[in-house]
Amino acid sequence: MATNTENTTDVTTVERFFDHRTRERWLRRGLYGIAGLLLVFLWIPLAVMVFLSVAQNASTLFPFEGFTLQHYAATFSDPGLMMALFNSAQVATVAACIATVLGVLASFALARREFPLKSAFRTFGILPMIVPGVVLGIALLIYFRTLLSAIPVVGDLFVPGFLTLVLTHSVYGFPFVLLIVSARLYTFDEQLEEAARDLGASPLETFRDVTLPIIAPAVGAGFLFAWIRSFEDFIRAFFTKGTMDVLTTAMFSMIKYGAAPKMNAISAFIVLVIAILLAVAMNLGNVTQYVAGGPDE
Amino acid sequence: MAASTDTNNRSLLRTARGKLALTAGPSTIWLGLLLLAPLTFMVTVSFMNINEAYNIVWQPSLDNYGQLTGPGLPWESSFWNTAFMESLLLSYVIAIVTTVMCFSLAFPLAYLLARKGGRVFKIVIFLVLLPFFTMYLVRAYSWLLMFGPNGVLNATLLKLGMISEPLAVFNFGVPAIIVGLTHAYFPYMLLSLYASLDGIDFSLVEAARDLGASRPAVLKDVILPLALPGIISGSLFVFVPSLGAFITPRFLGQGKVLMIGQLIEERINSLYAIGYGSAGSMFIVLTIVVAFALAFRYVDVDELGGV
Amino acid sequence: MGLTGTAGCLGGLGGGSGSQTINILTWEEYADPDIKSRIEDEVGVTLEITKSTSSSKMFSSWNSGQNEQYDIAIPNNNYVPKMMDADLAAPVNEDVMTNSGDIYEVFKGFQESQFTSGGNTYGVPIRFGWYGYSYDSREISEDHEQSYDMLFNDEYSGNIIMYDNHFKAMSGAALYLGYRDAFEGSSVSLSEDQIEEVKNTMIDQKDMLQGYIAADPTYIKQFNQGNFVIGQSGRNEIVEMWSNGKSWPKMAAPKEGSLAWFESAVVSKASDNKEAAWKVINEYISPQNGASLAKTGYSPSVNPKTQEHLSDEQNEMFGAIDPSQLESMIPFKSVENEDAWLTAWEEIKSA
Structure with a gap:
């Protein structure tokens, strides 16, 4: 119907124009409608959960028995859960530090150096993100438990526990730092560094005064992402944590064991914390670019 | 230099x-x-037997794989007639449906985001990303509250008088798992699609329209080809984790659905059957290798940069 | 920041200051603050209790090298032989176990038949319970003939729950099929044909199920919500519901036999504090601590002397169990050919 543009008279052009406008409008509305429904889909379960976290009857909406903050009080006075939260924060911090150091260095290699097998190196670097958690978790568990633990003297270090979990998460967090920081370095004008060097700055000074300030937000965002990934990971931790509990595994047993009130409260609390962290990370840089798609071509 | x-x-x-x-x-x-x-070790272990004391017997064999598949060859039905293979097939089906769902939901939103900018964009993207970065576990849990014969969905509909009996679709099972997985991985698809649509010069679309191309034709001949890298990478980043899903089917299957990740986990955790578990994991690894090899025929490794 | 974190954690592993620390890997109820502090005072040690939610996890963590971190684990009885086979357990220090003489004869017998190897005993029963099925007496008459048939009755289609564990669920089905003989002896020995039959029966049953549930609280929650009317369960879940004022749930003792579990303490072979560890275990079956443990978990102690420290009502609900009832129970046992069980279980689940 829209193919006969060539031979139309003025009148039909006008008609078509209106027709086009109406359709355009409806299409746009439809698009907005779908987008709105999607956001509802994304948010509804979380909203219900947040609501239930302050509801007297914590397991379902009906019958509604009034609001309370007692679930929060009970949650934050649960020593086991708080210990797990503390463990999670510790593991995430150490693991994200390792991932950040390694990731920043590797980003320089990607952005600044030419070397054989560079694309293999890059693929290798993002692999921890691609390998499903079950596979990575089991592979590391078997590796630590059956292979490394058998080594005399140092073997004991690899009995599943704090260290093995940190190692696991340092690997898992690495790609996030790599992608974010290398993306930043690709857009970075190398001539700035050369100029600094020409003006007599040492490599170290150049790095400190020129390079670092420019990549700092990306490094910060990379660290945050690696941190969040470690903090929210369940399945890898499930296999390599030993008997130490981190927040996700403690929550998993809570769900299995039916502790809905505390679960709602701690979950709602996490949504809040992540919201703040994410807002910070988004202000540190263009998150969407880091999260999807590669470096700027 | x-x-x-x-x-x-x-x-x-x-x-x-x-x-x-x-x-x-x-x-x-x-x-x-x-x-x-560790991955190399896992491949090795998958070809070894494990003795009673959970030690590896260093003698290559295909026993672990033999346990996973039935007797016979892949084109015979007996080959597929084991719990492992059935679970694998079910996982493929769930992962594929999830990928398709994610794509059909994400495309309109990604298109809208690519054409809009500024403030609306930033708010919407924040609203999408927030659930995404919220613990995976929490999101799976939030659906646990929604489903079930007396879950929020059924309870609300009953309360509103729209139904008189709890609906079976809102009970735990495969549909619930697909919804949970779609919710979990949808943002991967959205962001990948957005990244590729964002690069599209929409004046091309206008031009095609002006030249008289119909809307479906524009979609098919202009937008989709340009968005292909995003579609492919988005699909990979939804399909792969869905295939290996563990928590979502665990919560939303009420024990009646067994996906491959659960099956492997149970073998490892209750018997420390590392030979079986490693061999089982190889099917996931192999699927990923194949999926990526296929993807690389259409897109460059850089475009799969990632999520 | 990261280094301090590591240091802090490593420091934490070092343990208490001065007094001996006994590390225990076990179920939540054992960490009840009252019981814990009483035992600490009595034995003069510090208890560090790590909660676990399944016997298989206790076993697999010990087997993965954490036996060096723990002095004691208290899994279900069927995991004790596994620990013995994996050479993780130390023989019982009989001199210290002064309360052992008081436990029900039937448990002494189980100890003899299941935990003894080469003249040494490796495990001490602590508390017990059993699995049968429970039902909503508002929906199902209390007069019905109590049998596992009820779990396979299509009258309750869509409202039946089975236990989400290969051993418990398949044992239930095997008893339904009349394979009682397989449960005699030191381990459960279903033949391949029997496993096949169990599998097919359970695949047929699957359509009638509301689902498989593993954890007690989930069972209680869903039972309360009316998601099902009959389900395979432990007795302690139902006792817990009674003590919360619900009288409609009833526990049945199927004529084919109930499956009895008893948690049993094991001391790690790698422990440096074996004697203190056995002293701690001895306290868990003392009349007073055993009674407190029974109260927190709604499950009786293996020591009948605990009844002195419980009220009549508590004794009636869970404290005092008629020993003759125990005789007819089938204790959890390790399973011969567990691979085949698990394979069948997976086939049921993926059917």
Whole structure:
């Protein structure tokens, strides 16, 4: 119907124009409608959960028995859960530090150096993100438990526990730092560094005064992402944590064991914390670019 | 390259080789020891028998694989007639449906985001990303509250008088798992699609329309080809984790659905059957390798940069 | 920041200051603050209790090298032989176990038949319970003939729950099929044909199920919500519901036999504090601590002397169990050919 543009008279052009406008409008509305429904889909379960976290009857909406903050009080006075939260924060911090150091260095290699097998190196670097958690978790568990633990003297270090979990998460967090920081370095004008060097700055000074300030937000965002990934990971931790509990595994047993009130409260609390962290990370840089798609071509 | 001119300075930092070693070296070693070695070890273990004391018997065999598949060859039905293979097929089906769902939901939103900008964009993207970064576990749990014969969905509909009996679709099971997985991985698809649609010059679309191309034709001939890298990478990043899903089917299947990740986990955790578990994991690994190999025929590795 | 974190954690592993620390890997109820502090005072040690939610996890963590971190684990009885086979357990220090003489004869017998090897005993029963099925007496008459048939009755289609564990669920089905003989002896020995039959029966049953549930609280929650009317369950879940004022749930003792579990303490072979560890275990079956443990978990102690420290009502609900009832129970046992069980279980689940 829209193919006969060539031979139309003025009148039909006008008609078509209106027709086009109406359709355009409806299409746009439809698009907005779908987008709105999607956001509802994304948010509804979380909203219900947040609501239930302050509801007297914590397991379902009906019958509604009034609001309370007692679930929060009970949650934050649960020593086991708080210990797990503390463990999670510790593991995430150490693991994200390792991932950040390694990731920043590797980003320089990607952005600044030419070397054989560079694309293999890059693929290798993002692999921890691609390998499903079950596979990575089991592979590391078997590796630590059956292979490394058998080594005399140092073997004991690899009995599943704090260290093995940190190692696991340092690997898992690495790609996030790599992608974010290398993306930043690709857009970075190398001539700035050369100029600094020409003006007599040492490599170290150049790095400190020129390079670092420019990549700092990306490094910060990379660290945050690696941190969040470690903090929210369940399945890898499930296999390599030993008997130490981190927040996700403690929550998993809570769900299995039916502790809905505390679960709602701690979950709602996490949504809040992540919201703040994410807002910070988004202000540190263009998150969407880091999260999807590669470096700027 | 520029560094090689400072021939008088022999410090590690000054040579190109030294710089490469310093930058790429540590992560190569780290990932070599903590990613490549464990995966290689896993492949090895998958070909070994495990004795009663959970030690590896260093004698290559295909026994573990024999346990997973039935007797016979892949084109015979007996080959597929084991719990493992059925679970694998079910996982494929769930992962594929999830991918399709994610795509059909994400495309309109990604298109809208690519055409809009500024404030609306930032708010919407925040609203999408927030659930995404909220613990995976929490999101799976939030659906646990929604489903079930007396879950929020059924309870609300009952309360509103729209239904008189709890609906079976809102009970736990495969549909619930697909919804949970779609919710979990939808943002991967959205962001990948957005990244590729964002690069599209929409004046091309206008031009095609002006030249009289119909809307479906524009979609098919202009937008989809341009968005292909995003579609492919988005699909990979939804399909792969869905295939290996563990928590979502665990919560939303009420024990009646067994996906491959659960099956492997149970073998490992209740019997420490590392031979079986490793061999089972190989099916996931192999699927990923194949999926990526196919993807690389259409898109460049850089475009799969990632999520 | 990262280094301090590591240091802090490593420091934590070092343990208490001065007094001996006994590390225990076990179920939540054992960490009840009252019981814990009483035992600490009595034995003069510090208890560090790590909660676990399944016997298989206790076993697999010990087997993965954590036996060096723990002095004691208290899994279900069927995991004790596994620990013995994996050479993780130390023989019982009989001199210290002064309360052992008081436990029900039937448990002494189980100890003899299941935990003894080469003249040494390796495990001490602590508390017990059993699995049968429970039902909503508002929906199902209390007069019905109590049998596992009820779990396979299509009258309750869509409202039946089975236990989400290969051993418990398949044992239930095997008893339904009349394979009682397989449960005699030191381990459960279903033949391949029997496993096949169990599998097919359970695949047929699957359509009638509301689902498989593993954890007690989930069972209680869903039972309360009316998601099902009959389900395979432990007795302690139902006792817990009674003590919360619900009288409609009833526990049945199927004529084919109930499956009895008893948690049993094991001391790690790698422990440096074996004697203190056995002293701690001895306290868990003392009349007073055993009674407190029974109260927190709604499950009776293996020591009948605990009844002195419980009220009549508590004794009636869970404290005092008629020993003759125990005789007819089938204790959890390790399973011969567990691979085949698990394979069948997976086939049921993926059917």
